[in-house]
Amino acid sequence: MPCHFIMYLTLIASTISCIQIDARPFRVFQVPHGNIRSCQTCHVEPGGDRNPFGQDIERLYLTSRDIDGDVLWTLALALLDSDGDGFTNGEELQDASGRWKPLNPFPGDTALVTHPGDARDYPARVFCELQADLATVFSLTGNYPNPFLRSTFIEFSLAEHGITTLDIFNLAGIRVRRLAECELSAGYYTVKWNGHDDEGRRVAPGVYLCQLASGPYVGIRRVVMMR
Numbered sequence: 001m002p003c004h005f006i007m008y009l010t011l012i013a014s015t016i017s018c019i020q021i022d023a024r025p026f027r028v029f030q031v032p033h034g035n036i037r038s039c040q041t042c043h044v045e046p047g048g049d050r051n052p053f054g055q056d057i058e059r060l061y062l063t064s065r066d067i068d069g070d071v072l073w074t075l076a077l078a079l080l081d082s083d084g085d086g087f088t089n090g091e092e093l094q095d096a097s098g099r100w101k102p103l104n105p106f107p108g109d110t111a112l113v114t115h116p117g118d119a120r121d122y123p124a125r126v127f128c129e130l131q132a133d134l135a136t137v138f139s140l141t142g143n144y145p146n147p148f149l150r151s152t153f154i155e156f157s158l159a160e161h162g163i164t165t166l167d168i169f170n171l172a173g174i175r176v177r178r179l180a181e182c183e184l185s186a187g188y189y190t191v192k193w194n195g196h197d198d199e200g201r202r203v204a205p206g207v208y209l210c211q212l213a214s215g216p217y218v219g220i221r222r223v224v225m226m227r
């Protein structure tokens with residue numbers, strides 16, 4: 001059976017399941033990758049109480065709270081950490097920038113999606129936030145804000161397509177976080193670092209080195225996390 005047909009059947013089954021227990025199944029398709037957990041994206045149990053992500057949406061991100069209200073997936077909602085696990089809703093749903101719009105293809109990597117309403121489920125790694133556009137030079141432009149308190153955005157450009165890594169090292173030369181390891185096209189990119197190491201623990205305040213390696217290019221910048 002063709003893959004797209006199986007996906008179609010899955011979506012129909014998901015929608016029918018929602019209809020039986022929740023009168024607003026269309027909202028599932030108004031957040032990135034909302035089809036993965038269907039109604040449980042926002043509810044503890046389908047049709048039941050809302051989880052922390054669903055509570056935030058109900059509080060501020062519905063066009064109206066009646067049955068016709070649509071979910072507003074915005075940068076503000078993407079930047080919230082609804083379940084308090086150290087990762088923003090956007091990071092968990094593979095759209096850290098909050099740029100995705102309903103009906104567009106889902107962003108990022110489906111395999112990395114985690115639950116924005118369940119603090120026990122969080123991503124092992126936040127992958128590249130892509131803003132591909134024409135670029136003519138390799139450059140690790142820097143990060144903003146710097147110094148930073150909670151999170152910082154690292155900007156770079158690639159002149160050529162290639163395997164790219166973006167890492168954070170401490171001053172002892174030990175890698176604390178791999179932010180990206182992927183194949184990227186030439187373009188401009190922004191990747192967010194939330195000050196956590198690869199184990200999800202917040203690193204100690206201080207000076208770190210951010211290293212970009214892609215093709216012939218290696219660039220290093222100082223990144224300072226405040227206390």
Ligand SMILES: [Ca+2]
Pocket residue numbers: 083085092114115116117118119120121122
């Ligand atoms: Ca989570």
